[in-house]
Amino acid sequence: xxxxxxxxxxSPDQLRDLLDRERIRYFRVGVFDVDGILRGKYMxxxxxxxxxxxxxxxxxxxxxxxxxxxxxxxxRASGWHTGYQDAPVRLDLTTMRRLPHxxxxxxxxxxxxxxxxxxxxxxxxxxxxxxxxxxxxVGQASVEYEFFLFNETPESVREKGYRDLKPFTPGMxxxxxxxxxxxxEFYTGLLDLFASMGVEIEGLHTETGPGVLEAALRYTDALTxxxxxxxxxxxxxxxxxxxxxxxxxxxxWNVKLPGQSGHVHVSLTDTxxxxxxxxxxxxxxxxxxxxxxxxxxxxxxxxxxPMVCSTINSYRRMVPGMWAPLASNWGVxxxxxxxxxxxxxxxxxxxxxxxxxxxxxxxxxxxxxxGSGLHGIERELDPGDPIKGSAYELKAPGPGGLPxxxxxxxxxxxxxxxxxxxxxxxxxxxxxxxxxxxxxxxEYHKHVSDWDLARYFEII
Numbered sequence: 001x002x003x004x005x006x007x008x009x010x011s012p013d014q015l016r017d018l019l020d021r022e023r024i025r026y027f028r029v030g031v032f033d034v035d036g037i038l039r040g041k042y043m044x045x046x047x048x049x050x051x052x053x054x055x056x057x058x059x060x061x062x063x064x065x066x067x068x069x070x071x072x073x074x075x076r077a078s079g080w081h082t083g084y085q086d087a088p089v090r091l092d093l094t095t096m097r098r099l100p101h102x103x104x105x106x107x108x109x110x111x112x113x114x115x116x117x118x119x120x121x122x123x124x125x126x127x128x129x130x131x132x133x134x135x136x137x138v139g140q141a142s143v144e145y146e147f148f149l150f151n152e153t154p155e156s157v158r159e160k161g162y163r164d165l166k167p168f169t170p171g172m173x174x175x176x177x178x179x180x181x182x183x184x185e186f187y188t189g190l191l192d193l194f195a196s197m198g199v200e201i202e203g204l205h206t207e208t209g210p211g212v213l214e215a216a217l218r219y220t221d222a223l224t225x226x227x228x229x230x231x232x233x234x235x236x237x238x239x240x241x242x243x244x245x246x247x248x249x250x251x252x253w254n255v256k257l258p259g260q261s262g263h264v265h266v267s268l269t270d271t272x273x274x275x276x277x278x279x280x281x282x283x284x285x286x287x288x289x290x291x292x293x294x295x296x297x298x299x300x301x302x303x304x305x306p307m308v309c310s311t312i313n314s315y316r317r318m319v320p321g322m323w324a325p326l327a328s329n330w331g332v333x334x335x336x337x338x339x340x341x342x343x344x345x346x347x348x349x350x351x352x353x354x355x356x357x358x359x360x361x362x363x364x365x366x367x368x369x370x371g372s373g374l375h376g377i378e379r380e381l382d383p384g385d386p387i388k389g390s391a392y393e394l395k396a397p398g399p400g401g402l403p404x405x406x407x408x409x410x411x412x413x414x415x416x417x418x419x420x421x422x423x424x425x426x427x428x429x430x431x432x433x434x435x436x437x438x439x440x441x442x443e444y445h446k447h448v449s450d451w452d453l454a455r456y457f458e459i460i
Contacts, residue, residue, distance in 0.1 A: 036361030057086025118428030139222035167211030174208035229362035251357035252316035259317030295383035296376020301328035329401025
């Protein structure tokens with residue numbers, strides 16, 4: 001079997017023949033929840049073939065609980081009022097691939113459909129992709145991730161209370177040939193794993209910080225890019241734990257270190273595959289379409305921020321001097337701005353959504369980055385002049401751009417009242433997703449932190 005099957009129209013007999021030839025014995029199916037966590041199960045062969053043919057039911061609780069399996073009490077799509085019934089799921093055979101670390105096993109991803117399609121993250125991105133196609137455009141994307149590795153296990157981090165963790169390697173050592181050579185088995189093993197899963201890593205290196213790596217995934221169509229990014233996060237953690245390590249993609253794990261980014265690169269082609277962002281006669285090579293796209297990304301960023309910065313922790317990264325943008329703005333080859341225009345050839349000209357943290361749900365951040373750009377094209381917006389120099393030194397609102405909400409609570413209220421977000425992603429999605437983010441904030445406000453205790457226990 002090839003790494004991926006790109007023919008979703010295999011007949012039942014053709015699929016059976018393929019599975020027989022490849023001696024596939026184990027079948028895994030999965031869906032990504034609102035936080036970008038892969039939820040799934042094993043199926044027997046007959047059940048799998050039936051699910052491919054007719055779909056199957058997946059308990060709607062995976063859309064009705066948080067990342068800690070705590071039940072939401074404020075959502076309509078799933079809750080005690082639905083009886084936690086089975087929600088219909090359709091498998092997408094274009095995602096079928098071997099799991100190299102599990103012999104004779106395939107994984108297939110699915111989408112919630114029917115009344116649940118409106119709140120399904122993957123289906124939400126698919127609607128944005130179809131919106132682009134309605135404009136005669138095809139979204140292209142890739143994600144680059146920073147993640148920290150630790151010489152820890154799921155048991156040891158809990159025993160330590162997530163404190164005093166031992167990094168995979170010591171010191172601030174970005175782009176280190178020393179570190180990557182000493183530990184080449186981990187690097188090459190990770191590269192081999194994802195190559196065999198059809199998820200190509202274009203670049204892999206150490207970043208600045210103890211035990212931090214950065215991986216850039218290969219550019220492809222927007223939906224495949226999101227699948228690849230979501231699978232990369234999941235199976236990097238799997239690979240690390242199988243090696244006696246732990247990987248984290250949380251946005252900010254240590255107050256003294258830079259946060260972890262998940263930058264999204266986006267461009268557009270027409271339906272014939274010809275790039276539309278490049279104009280050799282224009283400033284910075286930016287076509288009129290690209291200028292409109294960037295203007296949309298900048299103008300809507302404050303309203304779609306919870307789809308990008310989706311956790312309480314995401315906002316810990318947005319502080320001065322830590323490589324994260326502080327306002328919605330744009331520049332050309334400027335790493336201090338939220339949108340970085342990267343000039344190049346017709347094929348390489350793109351925008352980089354630098355605000356993205358590593359903890360974002362890949363389907364939702366790509367939907368936000370692509371959808372807001374389409375918003376700009378549909379309205380023929382103009383981005384104004386790019387910021388030159390440090391954007392951190394400029395005020396927002398004003399020359400520094402548009403201000404961004406400082407907390408998940410404030411950002412969620414911007415999303416809920418955004419007519420543009422509702423137009424792009426649907427009322428069902430906005431209502432459901434806003435409710436889940438409000439729940440996240442409520443859970444946080446119940447918590448007594450180490451900071452609270454150290455600050456107030458004795459002195460107040």
